[in-house]
Structures are given as C-alpha cells and as structure tokens.
Amino acid sequence: MDSASEPPVVEMLDIVKVFPGVRALDNVSFTVRRGQIHALLGKNGAGKSTLMHVLTGLYAPDSGTIRIRGTVHENLNTARAKQAGIALVSQHAKYIPGLSIAENVYCGMLPMKAGGFVDWKKMNRDAHEKLSRFGLDLDVTRLMEDTTVAERQMIEIARALFADASVIILDEPTAPLPKHDVAKLFEFVRRQRERGASFIYISHYLEEIFEVADHVTVMRNGAVTGTSAVRDITQQELIRLISGANVERYRRAGGNIGKPVLEIRKLARPGVYSGIDLTLHAGEVVGVTGLEGSGPGELARGLFGLEPLGAGDIRLQGKPYSAASPIEALAQGLAYLPRDRHGLGIVAIRSVRDNISLSVLMRLQSLVGLIDGGRERKLAGDYIEALGIKTPSINTAVENLSGGNQQKVVVAKLAATEPRVLVLDEPTQGVDVQAKVDLLRIVDQLSQRGVAVAVVSDELNELMDICDRIVVFYRGRIIREFRKGQDTITTARLLAAIEGEMGEKADATV
C-alpha cells in the first residue's frame, strides 16, 4: 500500500500546550498516515496523554495546527474530533455490563418495530453481521460482562469503525490482557489496518512495538525525541530515546546492609506464584520486577493482606508472619505503598495532615484518648519538610496537590508507622521527573535508617539506580537475581530475564 503520497490522516504541527509551571507540549509535531499503526512511546508524564487529549479535543492547544483528513481544525472539541474521525479506545473499554453484545453495539440506536418495541431479531442479526464484517464472529446475545477484556476492546474498536472513525487511539490496550489475547488483538488490529484504518498505539511494552507497529514516535518531557519507521530502529535506540541520554537520575551509593528482616521461604499461591524464596535485609533496597501478572504485584499485595498470600514459611524479624488484613501487616511492621494511588493511597478530600497521621492516630492519642493536636501538626510538618512535600498548608486537601506530592504524602503516612519492611508498588508511577528523583532519594534515606525496602517496578533504570539487588519474576517464579557489584546489570539483561530467558542464554546474547 502506498500511502506516503496521500495526505496524512492526522497532521499535528508545532503543538504547544502550557500548564501553569509546565510546558506540557513543546512544539510537538505528529503525523499519522492512512493504514498506519503508529506507536507513541514515552514515560509517564512525557506528554503522550496531553498530545492525545489535544487530538481528541479535550485540551485546546496554546498554538499549533491540527489537520484531520486534510481539514484544519481551529477550535477542536471532543464532539468535533469525534466527527472528524478520531476515536479513543481506552484500556478499560466503556460498556454496559448488564446488556448483551448486540445491545452494546447498538447502544442508543436500537432498531425499532412498529409501536416502539425493540426489534430484537433484527438487532441481533445486524449486530452479528456488522461484527463479522470486521472479523469478529461472536455470539452477540452474550452479556457484555461475560466477554473477555480483549473481546471488549475489539468490540469497542469495531464500534468506533462503524461510527466512521479513521484514526483509533489505543491507550495501553494490552496491559490488562493475557498473552494469548494480545496476539488475537494484534491480528484484529492488523486486519483493520488492511482495510484502511489508522491506529495510534500507546504502550510501554517495547517488544509489542516491533510486533505490531509500522512507525514509532518517542516523546520525552513534552517534546518529540525521535520518529522513525519501526524497521529502521532498534530496541536499544528506542530505550535511549525514551529515557534520554542525560536524564536526571538519583543513584544510591549503596547501603549498609544488616540482618535479615523478612524471610520468605517456599511461598506458593496456586495459579499466581510458587517456590518463592526471598530475603530482605535491614538497610537493603531490593528491586522486584517482571511482566504484569507474573507475580511481583500479587506478592506485594499479598504480603500486606490485600490479597491471599498463599502457603509458605514467612518470618519477620524471626517471628512467623501472616497478614489477613493491612491492620495485621502494619501491626507487625510491614507497610505497603499501593500502585493505585487514588484508589488505595490517598483520601483525596481530606487534608495533608489527616492523611499523614491516618495510620498512627493511636500513637498520637493522649492519656484521656484525645489526639494531641500539637504532636499531630508536628508529625505532619516534619514529614512535609523531610520529604519536600509542596503544599500551601497542612490543612490543604490532598486532591489539590500534584501527583508527585500526593505520592510523597502516602510515603509520609507509611514512614510515620516506622515500619521494619516497606513494600513500594510502582512508587514513581504517574509522577513528574523531579518528584521521581525525590521519591528515590526518600527511599534511599528510609533504607539508610535500617528499613528493609522492596520496590516492585518495571522502571528498570530506576531499579538499577537504587537497588542493591534486583529479582526478576517470570510466570510466578523468581528466575533470576542480579546483585549490584557482582553481576553486570543492564537494561538488556533485565529485559531478557523479564521475557523469560534463563541465565546463561541471556548472558550469551548480550
């Protein structure tokens, strides 16, 4: 297909978007051609989402030109963007769970019979025919809630195409998908491309880019750092473009590692992980990584009592450890920073002070059972200062802080419990570059005070910067362990292990 001669479907030129204090998009140009699967890469906060929000009409750019199918759009809003053929399929597709596939496909425009009754037969027949035209052979009378996530996404894409979309934005579509469904989704996407649809594909998984995309654009700190045909670029080059050669980093000097604090032996949870042996020492920072669903996140939540932990021998400072709830975990000295900050981390509508003191209110009570306001303010004030939390006052609602400062509030809440073991699940997710550096410094400082820290993350550079050891999960097992100072740790080696390559073979390929 020779699409290069045609005008691009989407052409964004010199887009600038400034938020107070941040140049979110700095002269960004981005072009998508007909029948192209264009990958858009970059870290959280790099500007991908902002760029897509501009394209879907959610944000108005401060300057720049947007041309869709040859027409310049001056005042794009969400309705006009949709009309122009831009559709967004988010990771969690929007659907009505209690209705059938057919009803969801026809949502809002159910075919009617005389007298205002729904023509179910026609609806089911047409829905099936429409979907099969896109290669989806489904029983359309099934309830939407009974479909798999991949099926929902494909239905969502098909729906967008019915509505005459020419460019479909896929925002991290594979994150919630099991491996075999990823292949199905890719096949479906490729088939739609053959029919002339274009895709903007946002993902953190580099290997997927080489599998499905034709073209790739990388963003960092609000600017495009590179754009290329996928066949002309290597994974190494992509990593360099994403993380930047001179990106600001915090490197931990190395810890003063003490006695074992948390000892996990032969831990197994059927269908999730098995044979887990892991020891965390006082003052040590251990990185835990692996593909989504391979075990690290589940283990972290299990240790904190948010999920079943499974069977095995776990000791915390020599004493048998088990936690059926966060209360029990905290009582034994294990604190957890959740990945889902808004769902599990902060009480957004309450103040910074309320959030920081939340887990230690018991300790702040005086003899008569009243909370000592002075001590509470001091506690909050001390952590605000120590962690560099930027907030107008201790009484400001946490929802009014930036993501990075919200995350620091959560860390302050955990640190206030004076834990022996600190488990951090994706601590730098959704925070800006400076806050990332700050958070890593805070993690380092906590470990220097003798806390055993585990960092669950897929930010490999960050793990390499602050961890004394990195253990890699693959399909519910720890398949490799890298020790700082003993093993050569590189992104490529870590990635190979994450993808399941065993020790020698992985080393041989590097």
Added chain:
Amino acid sequence: MQLSKHVPALLDHLIWVILVAVFIFFMTQSPVFLSSTNITNILSAAAILGILVVGQTFVLITGNFDLSTESTLGLAGLIGMFLIVPATAPYWGGGIMLNPYISIVVLLLMGAIVGYIIGALITIGKMNNFIVTLAMLLILRGLIMAFTKGTPISGLGFAPAETYFWLGHKALFEIPGVIKIPVAVVATAAVFVIGHIILNHRRFGRELYAIGGNRQAAIASGIDADARVRQVYVLSGLLAALGGWMLAGRVGSIQANLGEGYIFTVMAAAVIGGISLQGGRGTMLGALGGVLLLSTIDRGLNLMNVNVFWVKVIQGLIIMLAMFIDAQRVRFRSFEKVSQEPAGGQPAASN
C-alpha cells in the same frame, strides 16, 4: 478562579448567615418571636431533632445512611413507657411496672442492639445500607403498631412515669416568666459537644472521615472500616433511643406514629448543615446550624399562623435547597480540582 476559590468556604458557613437572616425576618413578623418562651420552644424542638442529627452525622460521614432512626426513636420511647405504666385505663401499658431507671437502660440497650443489627447486616451481610435501614424503618414501625394496638400508651399522672419524663419535660433551671432551661436542651448541647470532640479529637472520629473519604485507602491505612461502620450504627441507634426517651417526656402519651416522618427533617438538617451525603465531609458545628435553622423556621412559620399544608411545602423546598447547596459544593470542589490539577507539574492523567 477567584470566585471558585471562595465559594466553597462561603457554602460551608452559609448556614449561620442564613440562620441570622431567618431570625431577623421572623422578629419583624412576630412580636413574640424573641420572647423567652418562644426561644425555649425552639430549643426544645431542636433538642430532639439535634440528638437524631448527631447520630445521623456520624453515619453520613462514613458514607452510609441510617433511615431507621425515626422508628428506633418511636419504639424506644414506647418501650420505656410500656414497661413502666399499668395495663389498665387510662395508661394501657404492659402492666410490668418496671422501675423507670431500669426501663431507661432497657430502651437505650434496645437502640444500641438495633444499631448493631443494622451494622452487622451491612458489613458482614454485605447488604446495601439504604435498603437495610429502610427495611428496619418499616419493621420497627410495625412493631410499634403491634405494641400500641391503636391505643396511646400514657404515663400522664402516673408517678413513676414522671421520673421517666424528666429528660424531656423538666427544666434544669427556671425563673418563671423570665428564663427556662429545659434538661433536654442541656442534654442535647452536651451530646453535640461530645460528638464534636469524638469527630475531631478522637481516633474513632478521624477514622470515620477517612472511611467516608476513601474506604479502600482507609482500609489500606490499617483502619478496620467494617468495625467502625458497625460502631457508628450502634451510636446512631443509641442516640435515636435517647431521642425517643426525650420525646416521650415531651408528649407524655405515646401514639403509634411517634416520630413518624422525622427522618426527612433529620436528613435535611444534616445536609443543610454541610454534611456531605457522599461521606467524608462535614462538622458537628455545621450540623448544629442545620438543626437550629430548621427548628427556627418551623417555629416561625407556626407563629405566623402559616397553614400546615404550606409548612409542608416550605419544608420540601428547604430540603431541595439543601440538596442544591450540596450539589454546588461538590461542583465547586471539582472545579477547584480541575483548575489546579495541571499546576502540579503532572499535566494529563498519564496512565
């Protein structure tokens, strides 16, 4: 932006401004409005409403509802009386002739047990709080009807019942014609003060705000949210029973409809006072403002001889106004949030 910054604060304190305005309005309309008798009347009515609102405030802050309190109130007031007075005319009680002090303990216990059952159904039975308390509202009202069999139970003129009436009927301090401070008013004032201290200065109260603000985050912070919710319903049931005891003393003779329809006023007072129905927001002081405002309006309309039908209409309008204010509060807060979000250096939601 400047406006949206000040509007939430204004909305939070609006209640006191309105209260003063309403007060001045009724003063101009009725010469006796400011008399000591009338003020005492307002406060006496506010006392019973206030007890229920304190209980409701605790429940609402956790993000739950308790619709059953008006029936708990009715049943508690009734049981107290039923146990004390003879079965014969004109009392029509249970003929158990229980000591009034024991009777008071029984009715308070009953309230607490009702609350615990509700709390257990919601947290252990995983049932919807709205439906559970609605069902309890009906069940208890049915029990009240079964008890009274259509005949009022009266304690008027029966000496032991007079002891029972102390809370709702007696004055703590009185110079006839000059000043009268009913026991009920002092009791409710104390309940508000204790409620305020619990909410702001005790771990229990502070955890309730966290549960209402974000239940999952509260649990992940080591809070036993289910236990707290059960305790809050026990508190609500207990206070409703206390209110029933108070109201029994005020009326002296108990009919099957004691407290019926009260819950609307309770909810309205709480919401007008700034207690968010979404949970996590609101103060005892605000709730007190809501109680005083509704009691004042009720009494003022009464003095102006406004037809009882119009009183209903006005009460409905006030509830609507309260919901409107609550909606605005949420709206302005979300405005504030959107306008500040990008400022923090994290432009779009990046994931």
